[in-house]
Amino acid sequence: MARGSTRPTSRDVAQAAGVSQAAVSLVLGEKWRGRVSEPTAQRVREAAHELGYRPNLAARNLRLGRTRTVLLVVPALTTEFFAEVYTGAARIAAEHGFGVVLYPSPEGVGPARDPFASAQAALDGVIASSMAADALSAIRGDQLPLVMLDSDPDGSLGAATVNLDIADGIRQVAEHLLTLGHRRFLHLAADVPSWTFEVRAHELATRLAATPGTELRTARAPISIEGAQKATEAALTAPGPRPTALVCDDDKLAAGAYKAARRAGLRIPDDLSVTGLDDLGLATAIDPELTTVRLDAELFGEHGMRALLAVMEGLTPDAGDIPVNLVVRGSTAPPPQH
Amino acid sequence: MARGSTRPTSRDVAQAAGVSQAAVSLVLGEKWRGRVSEPTAQRVREAAHELGYRPNLAARNLRLGRTRTVLLVVPALTTEFFAEVYTGAARIAAEHGFGVVLYPSPEGVGPARDPFASAQAALDGVIASSMAADALSAIRGDQLPLVMLDSDPDGSLGAATVNLDIADGIRQVAEHLLTLGHRRFLHLAADVPSWTFEVRAHELATRLAATPGTELRTARAPISIEGAQKATEAALTAPGPRPTALVCDDDKLAAGAYKAARRAGLRIPDDLSVTGLDDLGLATAIDPELTTVRLDAELFGEHGMRALLAVMEGLTPDAGDIPVNLVVRGSTAPPPQH
DNA sequence: CCAACGAGGTTTTACGTATAACTTTCTGCG
DNA sequence: CGCAGAAAGTTATACGTAAAACCTCGTTGG
Numbered sequence: 001m002a003r004g005s006t007r008p009t010s011r012d013v014a015q016a017a018g019v020s021q022a023a024v025s026l027v028l029g030e031k032w033r034g035r036v037s038e039p040t041a042q043r044v045r046e047a048a049h050e051l052g053y054r055p056n057l058a059a060r061n062l063r064l065g066r067t068r069t070v071l072l073v074v075p076a077l078t079t080e081f082f083a084e085v086y087t088g089a090a091r092i093a094a095e096h097g098f099g100v101v102l103y104p105s106p107e108g109v110g111p112a113r114d115p116f117a118s119a120q121a122a123l124d125g126v127i128a129s130s131m132a133a134d135a136l137s138a139i140r141g142d143q144l145p146l147v148m149l150d151s152d153p154d155g156s157l158g159a160a161t162v163n164l165d166i167a168d169g170i171r172q173v174a175e176h177l178l179t180l181g182h183r184r185f186l187h188l189a190a191d192v193p194s195w196t197f198e199v200r201a202h203e204l205a206t207r208l209a210a211t212p213g214t215e216l217r218t219a220r221a222p223i224s225i226e227g228a229q230k231a232t233e234a235a236l237t238a239p240g241p242r243p244t245a246l247v248c249d250d251d252k253l254a255a256g257a258y259k260a261a262r263r264a265g266l267r268i269p270d271d272l273s274v275t276g277l278d279d280l281g282l283a284t285a286i287d288p289e290l291t292t293v294r295l296d297a298e299l300f301g302e303h304g305m306r307a308l309l310a311v312m313e314g315l316t317p318d319a320g321d322i323p324v325n326l327v328v329r330g331s332t333a334p335p336p337q338h
Numbered sequence: 339m340a341r342g343s344t345r346p347t348s349r350d351v352a353q354a355a356g357v358s359q360a361a362v363s364l365v366l367g368e369k370w371r372g373r374v375s376e377p378t379a380q381r382v383r384e385a386a387h388e389l390g391y392r393p394n395l396a397a398r399n400l401r402l403g404r405t406r407t408v409l410l411v412v413p414a415l416t417t418e419f420f421a422e423v424y425t426g427a428a429r430i431a432a433e434h435g436f437g438v439v440l441y442p443s444p445e446g447v448g449p450a451r452d453p454f455a456s457a458q459a460a461l462d463g464v465i466a467s468s469m470a471a472d473a474l475s476a477i478r479g480d481q482l483p484l485v486m487l488d489s490d491p492d493g494s495l496g497a498a499t500v501n502l503d504i505a506d507g508i509r510q511v512a513e514h515l516l517t518l519g520h521r522r523f524l525h526l527a528a529d530v531p532s533w534t535f536e537v538r539a540h541e542l543a544t545r546l547a548a549t550p551g552t553e554l555r556t557a558r559a560p561i562s563i564e565g566a567q568k569a570t571e572a573a574l575t576a577p578g579p580r581p582t583a584l585v586c587d588d589d590k591l592a593a594g595a596y597k598a599a600r601r602a603g604l605r606i607p608d609d610l611s612v613t614g615l616d617d618l619g620l621a622t623a624i625d626p627e628l629t630t631v632r633l634d635a636e637l638f639g640e641h642g643m644r645a646l647l648a649v650m651e652g653l654t655p656d657a658g659d660i661p662v663n664l665v666v667r668g669s670t671a672p673p674p675q676h
Numbered sequence: 677c678c679a680a681c682g683a684g685g686t687t688t689t690a691c692g693t694a695t696a697a698c699t700t701t702c703t704g705c706g
Numbered sequence: 707c708g709c710a711g712a713a714a715g716t717t718a719t720a721c722g723t724a725a726a727a728c729c730t731c732g733t734t735g736g
Contacts, residue, residue, distance in 0.1 A: 009691095009692055009693085010692070010693065010694095011692080011693095019715080019716090020715075020716050020717080021692090021693085021694095021716095022693095022694080022695075022715080022716065022717075022718095023714090023715065023716080024693095025692095025693065025694055025695080026695085026715090029693095029694070029695095031694090031695090032714095034712080034713065034714085035713080035714065035715075036713095036714065036715070037713080037714060037715090040714080040715085055693075056400070056460065056691085056692050056693070057460040058396050058397075058399035058400040058405065058460050058691085058692080059396075059400050059691070059692035059693045059694090059721090060692080060693055061396035061399075061693095061721095062394070062396040062397050062400050062692080062693075062720095062721050062722065062723090063692080063693045063694050063695085063720080063721055064693085064694070065721070067396065076421070076425075077415060077418065077421030077424070078418050078421065078619070079418070080415065080416050080417070080418075083414070083415030083416065083421070083442065086415070086442065087414075087442070090442075101439050101440075102439075102440045104421065104425070104428075122394065122396045225619060225622060225623055252619075252623075255623040258623075258625070259623075259625070262625060281563060281590075281620075282619075282620060282623055284563060284564075285563055285590075285593040285594075285596075285597075285620055285623065285624055286623055286624060286625075287596070287597070287600060287624075287625065347721095347722055347723085348722070348723065348724095349722080349723095357685080357686090358686050359722090359723080360685085360686065360687075360688090360723095360724080360725080361684090361685065361686080362723095363722095363723065363724055363725075364685090364724085364725085367723095367724070367725090369724090369725090372682080372683065372684085373683080373684065373685075374683095374684065374685070375683080375684060375685085378684080378685080393722080393723075394721085394722050394723070396721085396722080396723095397691090397721070397722035397723045397724090398722080398723055398724080399691095399723095400690095400691050400692065400693090400721090400722080400723075401690080401691055401722080401723045401724050402691085402723085402724070403691070
């Protein structure tokens with residue numbers, strides 16, 4: 001790697017093509033209709049290609065005062081969910097000439113490092129998952145265009161929000177299980193302080209309350225297979241009649257519940273119906289395949305990016321929750337006849 | 339925020355503190371030992387905090403000619419493996435004042451978009467997984483410091499490489515299964531043209547060839563649960579004596595194999611032993627828990643970043659593969675007595 | 677007593693780009 | 707013929723920062 005050869009600049013290209021630097025900028029910026037003749041433009045392009053010229057992004061960003069780069073703040077990437085959100089957001093961004101930089105907030109619970117210190121790139125806007133709440137304080141400081149994913153519309157200080165219709169998903173789960181005949185429910189709740197999980201608990205409770213004769217208990221667990229297994233084991237061995245349906249806040253919790261059920265000698269779905277939420281790859285890896293609510297993470301990311309583009313242009317993004325739908329597989333069945 | 343919507347610059351801070359812009363730069367750059375008095379420095383810091391000053395990264399990058407930002411090119415983030423690689427790399431990077439930008443190459447097989455178009459940030463270096471090979475051509479163009487992950491040392495054009503000792507992992511798997519008494523093997527190979535997968539096949543073949551009376555067949559599948567399931571079903575119903583041990587190129591393939599085995603009425607591990615490679619969360623979600631080779635993805639990322647730091651300083655990173663180790667769980671047992 | 681020095685700053689410049697403002701030449705037309 | 711205006715450029719400037727070069731004192735050692 002020759003340190004003697006520094007990267008060519010637009011001035012080098014200009015010299016090679018025998019024109020001024022401004023001409024190079026005009027040609028390469030595709031803004032030369034009637035400013036530069038075609039032969040000259042051709043010479044410039046050839047010289048640029050010859051030298052392997054790449055514009056200096058730092059200089060361009062400085063000049064233009066914007067970077068066409070957006071930050072996506074997500075909780076730790078322990079599932080593919082946010083990877084898919086990224087994919088969707090990046091696709092839409094690319095269509096508009098933007099790049100997306102990913103900032104997974106650190107796994108630990110401590111206060112997040114400053115996302116902007118990590119993403120050394122200057123930024124034009126931010127999309128933040130409400131689950132990365134610990135990183136929020138740093139974001140608030142900058143008055144960048146901001147879109148929140150799955151955040152309490154009232155609690156996000158007027159920032160635009162894009163939400164999955166989780167409430168409807170839970171409603172579909174409840175409906176499905178009630179129709180099968182279940183009446184004793186256990187809610188395996190994610191032990192994460194986030195609005196999107198509160199919605200699950202609230203919606204399940206209100207839906208079940210509308211049907212007489214139902215019973216709802218709740219167990220809390222961190223979002224991990226081991227945590228879910230322990231919490232479920234404890235809940236299943238609690239006194240009183242055993243629940244027949246286990247509603248989990250997400251698929252990972254359901255996977256832990258499977259192990260607890262197996263250890264307790266319960267068969268799924270014959271003795272216990274289980275549902276998840278997310279429809280990760282995990283859902284079809286376990287046996288029986290999990291009845292769960294499919295969240296279209298890519299679409300979620302697309303909507304988030306579109307909303308941010310709107311905000312950056314000073315518009316108000318159109319609201320409207322993203323629909324979700326129940327996928328019935330083998331983990332739910334009518335309750336055992338007592 | 340009082341006046342216009344423009345962000346405060348170091349000049350604004352200077353004016354507020356009653357000093358020159360240069361003084362601000364000196365104080366905030368922590369390079370003022372004996373250049374600025376403590377009281378003045380204090381005034382500057384207060385003014386900066388008061389105004390909510392944040393240095394313009396684009397300007398700084400332009401001035402310094404470097405960005406302290408590094409690109410991590412990975413295949414699609416469909417498992418948590420590369421998320422952990424990122425975590426490790428980002429930790430080491432942060433310790434050295436660097437940021438890491440993630441570039442997941444698009445899922446499709448088509449030619450990758452230019453990573454540098456996506457990561458609008460200018461870059462000081464690149465860490466690239468060899469599994470994102472389609473993005474490589476674009477990288478070659480720039481003569482940036484480059485470190486390859488899991489790449490053929492001979493085939494990477496002299497770029498530094500950091501490798502997991504996959505060969506040793508496969509050796510441990512073979513040893514384990516041979517010790518249990520297995521002789522008829524099926525290798526479920528990832529249908530991905532990558533050196534790191536070739537190593538698996540080669541090492542397994544040579545190790546088994548060293549033991550007389552062994553038999554090795556191979557099935558190929560894309561890295562997905564469904565793909566693995568189909569390939570395994572086909573292989574298990576092939577004529578001839580059924581294999582008793584199934585060595586999978588990674589955990590996801592093993593999960594698919596589980597389903598195929600179940601559908602074929604085979605119990606794991608009694609009728610069929612199965613091994614994986616990666617030790618993803620998936621490995622302990624399925625039943626029985628998977629005997630697999632644990633790859634320390636975070637450590638992998640750390641080594642990659644350390645190597646890149648060395649390359650960027652003009653040094654030659656110390657080679658040496660990263661050790662891996664077999665984790666024996668419930669999916670392997672002695673072969674069925676015929 | 678004065679030169680040298682260092683503390684504590686300030687002035688100036690360069691990084692590479694995009695673009696506004698300007699210049700020159702040529703063409704068409706009244 | 708004279709001049710408007712377009713075509714095809716060029717010159718000059720600003721973006722915000724870091725740091726080299728410079729300046730001005732008060733102190734001090736010889």
